[in-house]
Amino acid sequence: MKRTSRDIRTANRYEVLRQIIAESPTSRQELAVATGLSLATVATLVGELLDLGLITEVGFEDSAGGRPRGLVAVDAPGGALVGVDVAETYLHVELFDLALNVLARADEDMRPGESRPEQVAARIAAGVASVVARSGVEPARVLGVGVSVPGQVDRDAGVAEYAPNWGWHDVPLRDLLAEHIGHPLYLDNPLRACMVAELWFGAARGRGDAVVVNLGTGVGAGLALGGGLHRGVSNSAGEWGHTTLVLDGRRCHCGGQGCVETYVGAPGIMQNLRELSPDSALLHSADQTATIDALARAAAEDDPVALKVVHETARYLGAGISDLINLLNPEVVVLSSWVAARLGEPLLREVRQAVARHALRRPLAATEIVLSPIPTDPVSLGAATFALEGALGSAGQRTARRMATARSRTAPPS
Ligand SMILES: [Zn+2]
DSSP: OOOOHHHHHHHHHHHHHHHHHHSOSEEHHHHHHHHOOOHHHHHHHHHHHHHHTSEEEEEEEOOTTSOOEEEEEEOGGGOEEEEEEEOSSEEEEEEEETTOOEEEEEEEEOOTTOOOHHHHHHHHHHHHHHHHHHHTOOGGGEEEEEEEOSSEEETTTTEEEEETTTTEEEEOHHHHHHTTOOSOEEEEOHHHHHHHHHHHHSTTTTOSSEEEEEESSSEEEEEEETTEEOOTTTTOTTOGGGSBSSTTOSBOTTSOBSBTHHHHSHHHHHHHHHHHOTTOTTOOTTOHHHHHHHHHHHHHTTOHHHHHHHHHHHHHHHHHHHHHHHHHOOSEEEEEHHHHHHHHHHHHHHHHHHHHHHSOHHHHHTOEEEEOOOSSOHHHHHHHHHHHHHHHHHHHHHHHHHHHHHHHHHSOOO
């Protein structure tokens, strides 16, 4: 994979800011040690972050005998970021300060039959306005709003290309949102958002190759290869939920049959329960969230039907995750999103056993399987991180412009 010098510069800028967010205050010298970058590179990147107002100088620390070292820290109240997680069953909006602390959140159910693009855009806009108002942050300080929507997304054009659960095709969502929201907007999907959240703040920090298995209504895999998010040539890598697990198996809304998603997505898990125990009291026929909650509670109390459903689901999931492990040889596989969070440890235990039955020994030995350690919603955190990356991207453009201006000033008269 060919990386341009601009990619490397962007990656370095992320790494320095990540390190400052993780450990504030810190010195340029400590940053150089932690990131492996030269002191000169760190000093340049710190200068850019200071110019942008993302970080601030906070005094000096004594260094034994030498010159006192300047300390920098993230300027938490210096700006705000909004992350929006739009799922099939809920809308979750969080407003963060620059240290990525949550200052305000809004939660709403998404009701079936209210999934027209204009309706969804209006709901998102109302959620964003509500968190900005409640946080008390001046609207001018909001650096950007990241929005994650299910399905395939053209992030550059801001278009939701295909959301099968809503029947969306080529919806210009960013334009619809821009009619209501004045902040810079960044659109992507939950696979990318979850992966970025784990890379910046979670189980994939400092790891080159990682997979986030996203278990919600839909299912997919966020991928990091060689230290960066892997998008594929048209931003649709990771559609693992629509790879075939069972030939001629259950019908999928994508038009295929036997897709991973039809066995381990929330509706697939409901089907697993229905097949094992059609009259189970755990089954809330029109309500995915209620059914998964009931299963999670019952499994925690060792209810035999619930444990059997978790076991069956983990059998499918384990086979699918083994494919990812054999194919990609990742250091870590993170189970994320609301279904994984709710089924928690009982699911993780069963998945580890199932994976051990399928994966090859060498890649298996190198892989750790964990639940997402991110305490809040990883998708809204990841969506906010897209807005942060957007703000950092403008730093790069500003530096390039300044250098061009400096060059034109010093150029000899022709
Ligand atoms: Zn499918």
